[in-house]
Amino acid sequence: MNFVALDFETANSSRGSVCSIGLVEYENDEVKHEYYRLVKPKKNYFSSRNVSIHGITKDDVADAYEFDILWKNEIQPMVEGKFLVAHNAQFDMGVLRAVLDEYLLPYPLLAYNCTLNISKKTWELPRYNLKSVSDHIGFRFNHHHALEDAQAAAHILLKACEELKVDDTKDLVEKTQTTNGMMYDQQYEPARLNKKKKAKKPYSLSYAAATKETDPSHTFYGASFVFTGKLSSMNREKAIQTVDNFGGHTYSTVESNTNYLVVGNKTYEQYLQGKKNSKLDRTETLLSQGHSIEILPENEFLKYL
Structure with a gap:
């Protein structure tokens, strides 16, 4: 630590x-x-x-x-x-x-x-x-x-x-x-x-991989993910399950050891225009500190899949 x-x-x-x-x-x-x-x-x-x-x-x-x-x-x-x-x-x-x-x-x-x-x-x-x-x-x-x-x-x-x-x-x-x-x-x-308990959200720990035969050579294997913005290609639950199937893990907050921040199409378009939500803002801060986090637009995420 x-x-x-x-x-x-x-x-x-x-x-x-x-x-x-x-x-x-x-x-x-x-x-x-x-x-x-x-x-x-x-x-x-x-x-x-x-x-x-x-x-x-x-x-x-x-x-x-x-x-x-x-x-x-x-x-x-x-x-x-x-x-x-x-x-x-x-x-x-x-x-x-x-x-x-x-x-x-x-x-x-x-x-x-x-x-x-x-x-x-x-x-x-x-x-x-x-x-x-x-x-x-x-x-x-x-x-x-x-x-x-x-x-x-x-x-x-x-x-x-x-x-x-x-x-x-x-x-x-x-x-x-x-x-x-x-x-x-x-x-x-x-x-x-946070004094009140948060409602449970669908993170990877709540899911079991659909197959135990995950590919250790895949880019997502062992990687940590955070999602932000609404995905147009699938709902959040399916996206989390998909990451889990590839051996990845999904978290609720961006931290220094996050590998990918997956950004929904509309939110990414706004980001390109200079509008940042809290997760994108935090990611940029951590990037400026030397941490390696990839901001992954939804279409790039789908290409990896």
Whole structure:
């Protein structure tokens, strides 16, 4: 599992007043890199309330760099194009946006989720703040130290995967019915917790292949598909069954490991005219991050069949 856990501490009530940052990068379920820095806020004012929470003072950051220097030289390469997690991500991603706006810096391209939301879908607990969930999973840490808070969020994510018996973040998001947030081109989509259960849709897991003699050499064998727009040649159920017959798998959302986004004829015509729905927009974002996803018009899909 590959992801980066993030945490910020701020000097005052302004979300742009970053005074420390912690990052923990995981690669293949192992810690690859840990990062911690004190940061001098642009408006270097520390409120007594914030100091009482994290203990960082104006004197502590006197010799620290401001965020824009750290961002360009150190932080951006660690988060650009990555999958991030934070506990109560609404706060931390709000801080990131605010401090980037303060320095007129462009937003990075990244996806993220919230371990608080994931916790709510994984365990029945009286409270879901970082300390309560960490206590539940047996992780001990120094709360309100940015690096240790990031470590705690990372452990919560890994423990949730273990609890729900999933091997990657895509399966975790689907099983918890959470929605990833995104940052890109000065745009922002919040991570969400889908409180109501979604009606079951016809995905490949609900279907059995019509024949067990699938062809491993076929392009669709083992590939992951997402459909968008109304198909004119067949209904959605038949399309999903067809993919399944070739040994492929169909999912509801576009993710970094999606192979094909199949687009109905009318929706594809609108796309060529510059009109994008959410799945096409997300695909373009992931493509810009270097992921390999083929946008497949319906007629091209039929040629493969």
